[in-house]
Amino acid sequence: MREAPDSSALSATAPRALRRALAPWLALILFLGVPPFIWPQSWLLAYLAQTATMIVFALSYNLLLGETGLLSFGHAAYSGLGALVAAQLFNRVGVPLVLLPLVGGIGGALCGLLLGFISTRRAGTAFAMITLGLGELVAAAAWTLPDWFGGEAGVAIDRASGAQWAGWSFGPAREAYALIAVWCLLACAALFALSRTPFMRLANAVRDNPVRAAAIGCYPRRIRYGVVVLSAFFAGISGTLALINVELVSAESVGMMRSGAVLIATVIGGTAAFFGPVAGAVVLTFFSVVVASVTRAWLFYLGLFFIVVVVISPDGLAGFVQRHTARVAAYGWRRCRAAYLWGAAAALLWTAAVVLAVQWAYAAQFGADEGAALVGTGALMGMGASPLGLGTTVLLLAALGGLSAHYAIRAQAHLAAMRSSATHSAGDAR
Amino acid sequence: MQSFVVNLLNGVSYGLLLFMLSAGLTLIFSMLGVLNFAHASFYMLGAYVGFSVAARAGFWSALVIAPLVVGLVGAALERWLLRRVRAHGHLAELLLTFGAAYLLGELVKLGWGLSPLSATVPAVLDGPLFTVYGAAFARYRAFMMVVSLAMLGALHAVLRVSKAGLIVRAALTHASAVEALGHNVPRVFTGVFAAGTALAALAGVIGAPLFVIEPGMAESLGSIVFVVVVIGGLGSLGGALAASLLVGCVQTLAVASNVSLGDVLSIFGTSLPAEWDALTLAQLAPLIPYLLLVAMLALRPRGLFGRRDEHA
Numbered sequence: 204m205r206e207a208p209d210s211s212a213l214s215a216t217a218p219r220a221l222r223r224a225l226a227p228w229l230a231l232i233l234f235l236g237v238p239p240f241i242w243p244q245s246w247l248l249a250y251l252a253q254t255a256t257m258i259v260f261a262l263s264y265n266l267l268l269g270e271t272g273l274l275s276f277g278h279a280a281y282s283g284l285g286a287l288v289a290a291q292l293f294n295r296v297g298v299p300l301v302l303l304p305l306v307g308g309i310g311g312a313l314c315g316l317l318l319g320f321i322s323t324r325r326a327g328t329a330f331a332m333i334t335l336g337l338g339e340l341v342a343a344a345a346w347t348l349p350d351w352f353g354g355e356a357g358v359a360i361d362r363a364s365g366a367q368w369a370g371w372s373f374g375p376a377r378e379a380y381a382l383i384a385v386w387c388l389l390a391c392a393a394l395f396a397l398s399r400t401p402f403m404r405l406a407n408a409v410r411d412n413p414v415r416a417a418a419i420g421c422y423p424r425r426i427r428y429g430v431v432v433l434s435a436f437f438a439g440i441s442g443t444l445a446l447i448n449v450e451l452v453s454a455e456s457v458g459m460m461r462s463g464a465v466l467i468a469t470v471i472g473g474t475a476a477f478f479g480p481v482a483g484a485v486v487l488t489f490f491s492v493v494v495a496s497v498t499r500a501w502l503f504y505l506g507l508f509f510i511v512v513v514v515i516s517p518d519g520l521a522g523f524v525q526r527h528t529a530r531v532a533a534y535g536w537r538r539c540r541a542a543y544l545w546g547a548a549a550a551l552l553w554t555a556a557v558v559l560a561v562q563w564a565y566a567a568q569f570g571a572d573e574g575a576a577l578v579g580t581g582a583l584m585g586m587g588a589s590p591l592g593l594g595t596t597v598l599l600l601a602a603l604g605g606l607s608a609h610y611a612i613r614a615q616a617h618l619a620a621m622r623s624s625a626t627h628s629a630g631d632a633r
Numbered sequence: 634m635q636s637f638v639v640n641l642l643n644g645v646s647y648g649l650l651l652f653m654l655s656a657g658l659t660l661i662f663s664m665l666g667v668l669n670f671a672h673a674s675f676y677m678l679g680a681y682v683g684f685s686v687a688a689r690a691g692f693w694s695a696l697v698i699a700p701l702v703v704g705l706v707g708a709a710l711e712r713w714l715l716r717r718v719r720a721h722g723h724l725a726e727l728l729l730t731f732g733a734a735y736l737l738g739e740l741v742k743l744g745w746g747l748s749p750l751s752a753t754v755p756a757v758l759d760g761p762l763f764t765v766y767g768a769a770f771a772r773y774r775a776f777m778m779v780v781s782l783a784m785l786g787a788l789h790a791v792l793r794v795s796k797a798g799l800i801v802r803a804a805l806t807h808a809s810a811v812e813a814l815g816h817n818v819p820r821v822f823t824g825v826f827a828a829g830t831a832l833a834a835l836a837g838v839i840g841a842p843l844f845v846i847e848p849g850m851a852e853s854l855g856s857i858v859f860v861v862v863v864i865g866g867l868g869s870l871g872g873a874l875a876a877s878l879l880v881g882c883v884q885t886l887a888v889a890s891n892v893s894l895g896d897v898l899s900i901f902g903t904s905l906p907a908e909w910d911a912l913t914l915a916q917l918a919p920l921i922p923y924l925l926l927v928a929m930l931a932l933r934p935r936g937l938f939g940r941r942d943e944h945a
Contacts, residue, residue, distance in 0.1 A: 272724075274724060274727065274728075321927055321930050321931065324930050324934040325930070325934055325935075328662075328668050328723070328727070328867060329863060329867055331668070331727065332668065332859045332860070332862065332863045332867075333863060333926065333930060335856055335859050335860075336856065336859065336860045336863065336922075336923045336926040336927075337923070337926075337927070339856040339860075339923055340920060340923035340924070340926075340927070343919045343920050343923065344920060346919075347912070347916055347917060347919065347920065348912070459852065459856075463731075463735075466728075466731070467732075470728055500739070502735060502738075502739050503735075503736065503739040503740075503743070505735065506732050506733075506735030506736040506738075506739060507736060509728075509731075509732040509735065510714070510729060510732040510733065510736065513718060513725055513728050513729045513732060514714060514717055514718055514729065517718060517721040517725045517728075564743055565743065568742075568743055568744075568746060569746075
């Protein structure tokens with residue numbers, strides 16, 4: 204996405220570039236807008252609302268990680284404290300619900316002003332550790348201190364209690380979801396506009412070479428501080444969206460689980476592209492809602508998926524897709540077909556093997572409730588629960604996966620050889 | 634007053650336990666440049682493996698076997714995963730260890746279940762060592778201090794005196810020159826990573842009888858260890874020692890005290906709402922390491938003995 208303005212400058216390709224730039228926005232609007240009209244169940248609305256919240260959260264996190272190169276382990280502090288400020292003001296002052304995310308954002312930004320001043324005293328690994336400490340501090344304080352978070356119960360709001368707005372009370376889940384979706388899109392648009400500003404370019408400079416950035420007269424620490432505050436603002440908005448969704452802000456809202464989740468979502472999605480974190484947020488909520496409703500092993504799968512992404516494609520899903528679309532565009536689908544089909548087969552077989560093995564292990568450790576999910580996956584093989592049959596199946600699947608991976612690697616090598624010969628001949632022609 | 638001496642000793646023994654963890658972390662950080670986020674998970678793994686070994690072969694074999702097993706796991710992580718992402722920079726390595734922490738946590742739950750386990754102390758180490766004014770100092774805590782100090786002395790000696798230590802220290806600063814002399818630097822890295830994780834596992838085996846062995850123990854101790862490392866100054870072993878003792882003593886004394894926040898504030902002549910004044914220091918003890926971190930960063934951003942940041 205970063206090079207979009209440059210490519211649109213070429214007038215011949217302008218309409219196509221515009222279409223490509225608009226496609227992700229259209230996909231996002233369709234994703235958030237269409238399903239509620241087709242399947243208006245409450246769990247779907249809850250799922251989409253969680254996704255919308257996580258999208259804003261991950262995008263705000265990417266201001267730090269992707270744009271400025273600051274790894275934070277305590278980002279949930281801003282979203283949770285922002286939501287807390289919003290909840291207290293909503294209960295005491297009676298801010299209109301429509302404007303509540305803005306209030307939460309300002310609350311988050313104020314926390315960013317305070318905590319960011321401490322954390323941006325260092326950069327790099329030390330920054331990561333300090334944010335971890337500050338995140339733990341806020342989380343521990345939320346548990347211990349009275350009347351901040353209302354103790355263990357948390358602070359609840361009744362979203363229908365405010366003044367009506369255009370005949371909407373926001374009590375029903377549909378109306379609340381509409382508000383969340385609109386705010387999500389607004390925040391995405393604002394973040395996109397922000398990512399095009401000169402300030403963010405300075406942040407990129409600080410990320411890439413702080414010494415040089417300091418030499419041209421921008422003070423790296425001040426830039427980092429500004430980014431932390433901006434990012435805390437959008438984190439506060441996302442926290443308030445979660446507050447509107449579940450009508451509760453508790454100590455879990457500032458907990459380390461949530462800080463870890465946004466880090467995982469952003470990295471899985473990819474930090475280099477604007478829409479990477481969006482994709483990551485969708486994947487993460489898929490794991491934490493859909494997979495978690497099927498099996499308690501979802502954290503294991505999420506951790507494994509995260510490691511696979513970091514090892515295979517450190518620039519995340521967005522980087523992976525970009526690289527491979529570029530390759531398909533360069534060689535044509537027919538030449539790449541073999542490599543991709545074998546690769547997909549290997550991935551599928553290995554996934555099946557891992558899922559079977561993990562479900563089996565969880566069933567053995569945690570008993571019958573996991574057994575149900577295991578039977579669901581194992582029934583395809585007709586294996587039941589015989590350990591020998593299951594073990595053989597897992598080994599067989601893994602071996603077949605290895606075989607496909609072997610062919611995939613061979614096809615890749617073939618493709619690479621073709622590329623090098625192609626570049627040679629192109630060089631000769633020039 | 635009489636319990637103060639014993640509390641201080643308890644604090645020192647807790648601080649030394651923290652130092653065993655932070656020493657491994659610092660060792661890995663200064664060698665590989667990567668902060669091992671999964672360090673506390675290796676500590677937890679060590680406690681669990683030690684529990685299983687101790688149940689079959691006794692405490693003393695657990696003390697040897699668990700660090701070896703966990704060290705092998707750490708070496709495997711370094712060899713097969715960490716080395717692959719090294720080309721993508723330190724951020725990717727840190728993220729990998731972050732994912733590994735999740736995975737190790739789940740594996741521990743898978744292997745040993747969710748319910749807390751309690752490790753037993755061998756009979757020789759059970760009971761009080763001595764009593765000061767009626768307050769007893771546990772024999773096990775003394776043993777803990779001895780093991781920590783012996784381990785750290787051995788580590789120091791190996792790094793300073795032996796040839797292997799010479800190679801490690803040289804690889805730290807002049808990796809390519811050491812490689813040109815025919816030493817396998819990647820293998821040195823693997824060895825250091827394994828040694829660091831084995832230290833964490835040893836701390837796990839030793840610390841297990843003091844705490845409960847549960848899947849949440851990595852998170853509860855992990856962030857404190859990271860705080861210790863930052864307070865001491867990243868990459869400084871001496872700083873890690875000082876900060877560990879500081880955090881260990883302050884936290885232990887706070888837990889053992891029965892002073893309330895209101896009492897402390899009344900010294901300064903201020904007061905807060907009644908609910909806040911009623912909070913005891915013991916309740917606030919979990920916050921103390923992080924407050925120390927904030928204070929340290931406000932006064933001295935590079936930590937106690939840290940070097941100046943190149944791009945602060």
